[in-house]
Amino acid sequence: MDKEEILKEARKAIIDADKAKAEELAKRAIAEGVDPLEMINKGFRAGITEVGDLFGRGELFLPELILSAEAMKGAADILTAALPKGTKKRRGKIVIGTAQGDIHDIGKSMVVSFLQANGLEVYDLGRDIETQKFIDKAQEVNADIIGMSALLTTTMSGQKALIQELKKAGLREKYKVMVGGAPATQRWADRIGADAYGIDAADAAKKAMELLGEG
Amino acid sequence: MKRFHIRMGDGSATELSESELKRDLEEGTRDAAERAKIPPLSQNELAYLFDVYSSPARFVGVDRGNEVIFSYDNGSAKSREDITEIPLHRVQEAQVYEKFLGADIADFGHIDYSFKPVKSIVTFEQQALEYALLVTTVPMFYGSQPNLGSYTQPDGPCPNPMELLPQGKIAEARAAQEEMMEHAVKDMVYVVSAMYESGADGFNFDTAGAAGDADFLATLRAVEILRKKYPQMAMMVGIAGEFILGMHGELTYDGVRVAGLYPHKQLELVEKAGATIFGPAINTNTDKSGAWNVARAVTFVKPCVENSHIPVHANMGMGLSGIPMADCPPVDAVSRASKAMVEITRLDGL
Ligand code: B12
Numbered sequence: 124m125d126k127e128e129i130l131k132e133a134r135k136a137i138i139d140a141d142k143a144k145a146e147e148l149a150k151r152a153i154a155e156g157v158d159p160l161e162m163i164n165k166g167f168r169a170g171i172t173e174v175g176d177l178f179g180r181g182e183l184f185l186p187e188l189i190l191s192a193e194a195m196k197g198a199a200d201i202l203t204a205a206l207p208k209g210t211k212k213r214r215g216k217i218v219i220g221t222a223q224g225d226i227h228d229i230g231k232s233m234v235v236s237f238l239q240a241n242g243l244e245v246y247d248l249g250r251d252i253e254t255q256k257f258i259d260k261a262q263e264v265n266a267d268i269i270g271m272s273a274l275l276t277t278t279m280s281g282q283k284a285l286i287q288e289l290k291k292a293g294l295r296e297k298y299k300v301m302v303g304g305a306p307a308t309q310r311w312a313d314r315i316g317a318d319a320y321g322i323d324a325a326d327a328a329k330k331a332m333e334l335l336g337e338g
Numbered sequence: 339m340k341r342f343h344i345r346m347g348d349g350s351a352t353e354l355s356e357s358e359l360k361r362d363l364e365e366g367t368r369d370a371a372e373r374a375k376i377p378p379l380s381q382n383e384l385a386y387l388f389d390v391y392s393s394p395a396r397f398v399g400v401d402r403g404n405e406v407i408f409s410y411d412n413g414s415a416k417s418r419e420d421i422t423e424i425p426l427h428r429v430q431e432a433q434v435y436e437k438f439l440g441a442d443i444a445d446f447g448h449i450d451y452s453f454k455p456v457k458s459i460v461t462f463e464q465q466a467l468e469y470a471l472l473v474t475t476v477p478m479f480y481g482s483q484p485n486l487g488s489y490t491q492p493d494g495p496c497p498n499p500m501e502l503l504p505q506g507k508i509a510e511a512r513a514a515q516e517e518m519m520e521h522a523v524k525d526m527v528y529v530v531s532a533m534y535e536s537g538a539d540g541f542n543f544d545t546a547g548a549a550g551d552a553d554f555l556a557t558l559r560a561v562e563i564l565r566k567k568y569p570q571m572a573m574m575v576g577i578a579g580e581f582i583l584g585m586h587g588e589l590t591y592d593g594v595r596v597a598g599l600y601p602h603k604q605l606e607l608v609e610k611a612g613a614t615i616f617g618p619a620i621n622t623n624t625d626k627s628g629a630w631n632v633a634r635a636v637t638f639v640k641p642c643v644e645n646s647h648i649p650v651h652a653n654m655g656m657g658l659s660g661i662p663m664a665d666c667p668p669v670d671a672v673s674r675a676s677k678a679m680v681e682i683t684r685l686d687g688l
Contacts, residue, residue: 180373181598184584185550186508193506226487229550229583232500239504247504276656276665306663308348308624322625 126157130166133198137170138177140190145198152202159202160337163241168328171195171240175325178233188233192240199242215335217301218260219270220248222281227274230304230324234272237324238331254284261298268334270327273304282307283315299334303327342392345671347624347631349664356392359629363387366626366633373581374600376641379633383682387636390674391629397673400680407687409443409615409651410435411481411544411576412451414470429470436476442687445481445542446470452485453525454494460529464536471537479574480533481542484526484557486549489518496521499585515552515586519559526560531567540572540614547604548578550585551597554604558591558611565612575608576617576653577601580638602641609648615687618642619653624663632660632675640683649686652679 124132129152136145145167152162174191177183203214217238221231228250238245246264248256261269269289273279282302289295299318302311312320319334321327341353344362354362363384371378379387390398400406410416414428426434428446435441446467448456456463463480471478490498496518499511530541543561547554554577561573582604584597591607599607601618608616620635635652639659643650657663660675676688 178584181581181584181600184587184597185503186512186584186587189503189506189508228500229585232504236504276663305621305657306348306624308346310350311348 124151124155126155129155129157130162130169133162133166134170134173136198137167137191137195138173140187140194142190142194142197145194146201149198149201153205159205163199163202167195167198168241171237171328172325175233175237175323179323185233189236192236195240196242199240203242214242214244215268215331215337216244216246216264216266217268217270217331218246218248218257218264218266219272220252220257221250221304222271222273222275222278223251223253224281225273225275225278226250227272227304230274231272233324234270234303234321234327237328241328241332243331243335254281254288257285258288258292258294262294266298268299268301268331270301270303270331273302273307276306279304279306279311282311282317286316301327301330301334343670344391345628345662345668347622347626347628347660347662349662349666349668349671352627354627354629359391360384360388362627362630363391363633366630367637369630370634370637374602374638374641376600376602376637379637379640379682383636384633386682387629387633387678390678397669398677399673400677404681406680406685407442407649407651408440409479409542409574409687410441410445411542411617411653411655412445412447414444414446415449415451429466429473432470432474432478436474441476443540444470444474444476444478446478446538447481447542451481451544452483452488453522453529454485454488456482456529457525460532464532467533468537477539477572479540479542479572480530480538481544482526482529483545483548484522484543484553484560485545486515486518486522486553486556489521490514494518494521503585512586512588515550518549519552519556522553522556523560523563526557527563527567530560530564534568534571540574542574542576543613544576545578545619546575547582550583551589552586553578554582555589555591555596558607561608561611561613572615573613574615574617574651575611575613576651577604577619580618580620601638602645605642605646605650609646613648615649615651616642616646617651617653618659619655620659622657622660622663628660628662628671628674632678635659635675636678636682639679639685643683643685650683651687652683652685654679654688
């Protein structure tokens with residue numbers, strides 16, 4: 124198999140949610156000298172992005188999406204382990220939850236699956252979470268990114284508050300902040316000074332990888 | 339070059355040129371058509387939308403003769419819940435809806451607005467409803483959300499599928515949803531029966547499908563049971579979003595897979611179950627313009643109206659059907675979305 128073919132197969136294995144196949148392809152890519160990062164980004168991630176898109180159109184459902192995410196996680200684990208020494212970083216860590224006063228967690232849980240699929244270590248705080256708890260958890264686990272979801276125009280202010288609280292505590296530079304949820308937009312993210320905004324779960328994973336310098 | 343004042347989906351203002359506005363309208367209708375596999379709007383309809391959006395009027399209204407019914411949801415909690423924060427009693431609020439806001443059907447409900455919490459206080463609700471009925475004239479529906487999520491731990495007895503799924507526990511998540519459905523159907527039948535028997539003119543099942551396909555299916559089953567029990571009862575089923583999210587993925591109603599159904603297909607099942615009003619709800623995309631969102635929403639709703647045997651009342655709440663997702667959706671955007679929805683789809687109510 125040439126590289127293009129392996130990448131194409133990798134994409135397909137994720138869409139088919141075929142974990143065994145995905146892992147086998149990851150091993151084959153390493154054996155054949157394909158760059159592991161390229162294999163993740165252009166092969167497997169292309170697949171999971173398409174899965175996210177199919178879900179967003181109602182053509183594929185959450186259980187299938189989860190199976191695809193698991194297949195991707197398996198493959199991504201094998202590939203990250205094979206990254207050459209020196210370039211191998213520890214896994215990125217993200218603390219995520221839904222803003223205080225907000226119990227919408229469907230979208231946030233999808234984002235969690237996609238982040239895990241991309242090999243991130245995810246600390247999911249759940250829904251209706253006090254702003255301070257995001258910061259406490261990030262401090263506790265030494266996170267790289269804090270992500271906050273908000274589905275209500277009345278709770279999205281929690282995203283702004285998070286950034287203000289981080290500034291007050293002198294921790295703004297320590298963490299990247301990523302926001303999302305239906306009322307949020309790139310304009311909103313810019314206005315409150317967030318580092319990234321994700322329109323859907325695939326975009327959230329892409330932005331997280333960019334924030335970690337692995338995009 | 340002339341530029342037109344248009345709202346984005348989050349309510350912020352922008353200006354579009356003639357070609358940008360036309361492009362947004364075309365892309366919006368195409369997006370809906372492709373997703374739901376339905377026809378896009380015709381050139382005439384797009385030209386009509388262009389007129390609505392290029393009008394300099396602060397707000398617009400339907401032409402004389404095109405007026406429609408106004409029904410509401412969660413009506414008796416909006417003044418306190420939303421930006422207005424006027425501490426009205428819910429009975430007064432129902433009166434405000436009837437006497438100031440021109441409601442043709444008023445909606446009465448509990449602030450928790452879900453069947454599960456209402457079940458245990460249903461006798462108080464019966465009394466409150468009776469009083470509201472005595473001081474209003476328009477038909478009064480009692481409303482609640484099926485809200486299957488309220489049956490998950492820690493609020494309810496079932497494990498939470500949204501926690502199980504990311505752990506890959508798919509069979510467990512499906513079993514939990516099936517159990518949630520049983521509780522929900524029981525509660526819906528109980529609460530609706532109680533409220534109907536104490537005088538409600540009808541029932542509003544609001545945001546059906548919010549927790550996905552199980553949520554929608556539970557609602558259909560409850561409606562079916564209630565239809566047999568009360569052949570004359572009015573039942574409005576309002577939907578959560580433009581397609582039924584597949585949280586379970588394998589549930590069927592009358593042989594039709596529920597997950598992934600778009601409004602015109604949702605309608606068929608809602609009708610079959612025995613509801614008397616269908617309320618489609620289309621998501622607003624905050625990153626796109628109002629023109630894009632409304633062209634899209636109208637495209638989804640049009641085939642519902644064409645195929646339906648029951649009245650269709652589109653859900654034009656904030657963040658839905660092209661109404662901006664903003665604390666106080668601007669009147670220019672709300673009135674344009676409403677006019678377009680009514681005059682293109684010829685639906686029965688909003
Ligand atoms: C499901 C739902 C509920 C369920 C929630 C169940 C649950 N466990 O989540 C229930 C019934 C409980 C509910 C309750 C309420 N809801 Co509600 N709900 C919805 C609904 C129908 C769908 C939301 C959803 O899940 N979408 C699907 C997911 C997949 O999309 P998503 O959340 O946007 O997530 C994607 C992206 O945004 C992004 N993303 C999400 N989070 C993050 C985070 C990061 C960091 C990043 C990068 C990206 C990202 O990725 C996700 C995947 O692609 C919407 C209407 C609609 N159709 O949009 C209303 C809606 C959001 N609700 C609304 C309201 C008002 C409420 C209530 C106050 C009462 C009511 N009227 O229903 C209560 C609030 C309770 C509370 N305190 O939070 C309004 C909000 C309006 C506004 N101005 O804010 C809406 C728009 C409906 C309406 N007009 O009434 N709701």
